[in-house]
Amino acid sequence: NAGVTQTPKFRVLKTGQSMTLLCAQDMNHEYMYWYRQDPGMGLRLIHYSVGEGTTAKGEVPDGYNVSRLKKQNFLLGLESAAPSQTSVYFCASTTSDSYEQYFGPGTRLTVT
Amino acid sequence: GNSVTQMEGPVTLSEEAFLTINCTYTATGYPSLFWYVQYPGEGLQLLLKATKADDKGSNKGFEATYRKETTSFHLEKGSVQVSDSAVYFCALTHLGTGNQFYFGTGTSLTVIP
Numbered sequence A: 001n002a003g004v005t006q007t008p009k010f011r012v013l014k015t016g017q018s019m020t021l022l023c024a025q026d027m028n029h030e031y032m033y034w035y036r037q038d039p040g041m042g043l044r045l046i047h048y049s050v051g052e053g054t055t056a057k058g059e060v061p062d063g064y065n066v067s068r069l070k071k072q073n074f075l076l077g078l079e080s081a082a083p084s085q086t087s088v089y090f091c092a093s094t095t096s097d098s099y100e101q102y103f104g105p106g107t108r109l110t111v112t
Numbered sequence B: 001g002n003s004v005t006q007m008e009g010p011v012t013l014s015e016e017a018f019l020t021i022n023c024t025y026t027a028t029g030y031p032s033l034f035w036y037v038q039y040p041g042e043g044l045q046l047l048l049k050a051t052k053a054d055d056k057g058s059n060k061g062f063e064a065t066y067r068k069e070t071t072s073f074h075l076e077k078g079s080v081q082v083s084d085s086a087v088y089f090c091a092l093t094h095l096g097t098g099n100q101f102y103f104g105t106g107t108s109l110t111v112i113p
Helices: none
Strands: A004-007 A010-013 A019-025 A031-038 A042-051 A054-057 A065-067 A073-078 A087-094 A107-111 B003-006 B011-014 B019-021 B023-026 B032-038 B044-050 B056-059 B062-065 B075-077 B086-093 B101-103 B107-112
Touching: A004 A087, A019 A031, A019 A087, A019 A107, A031 A073, A042 A065, A042 A073, A042 B101, A073 A087, B003 B086, B003 B101, B011 B019, B019 B107, B023 B032, B023 B086, B032 B056, B032 B062, B044 B062
Parallel strands: A010 A107, B011 B107
Antiparallel strands: A004 A019, A019 A073, A031 A042, A031 A087, A042 A054, A065 A073, A087 A107, B003 B023, B019 B075, B032 B044, B032 B086, B044 B056, B056 B062, B062 B075, B086 B101, B086 B107
């Protein structure tokens, strides 16, 4: 049982490049989330999904897109990376009737 | 709106000292309250929770009581250990709204031997 996994663990991008972060969970959770963590800012919600094929914006969605084509996967895309997107990105999942979110280990992204 | 405010860090304590990390919240209705912990290089893990007023959450020697009258959920531990060094996040959620969590900014704790 791997829980929540994230790929890749580290990435360096140049400004304007694109990339996709992959989150996968094997717990059959309905809900999935993408957060970014910045010093002094805590965790801020980027996008979330309450089921396959559905997504919604969180607190800081600009510059990001997401897709949930399969229940177990939640993809976060950066179409044109900017230095302001340098951050640590965390994925999380949970069920509709649970209070606990299960977090992945994070992806450290640097945009130069 | 919903928001969580927690005390600024970093906090440095000697082993066996008493720990308090303050957390207050603003929310509509009656949220559930949480403390999450993040060890170096890892994702967040649930430490404890309280789902209604006056509930006390506890785990691994940590405790927090849901105080509706003061909108607070302060984290306490009577005797910290070096292994408690981590970043602690206070958070709230309302079930039924996509279970969105609102996190505080985190408080870094370092325990020295």
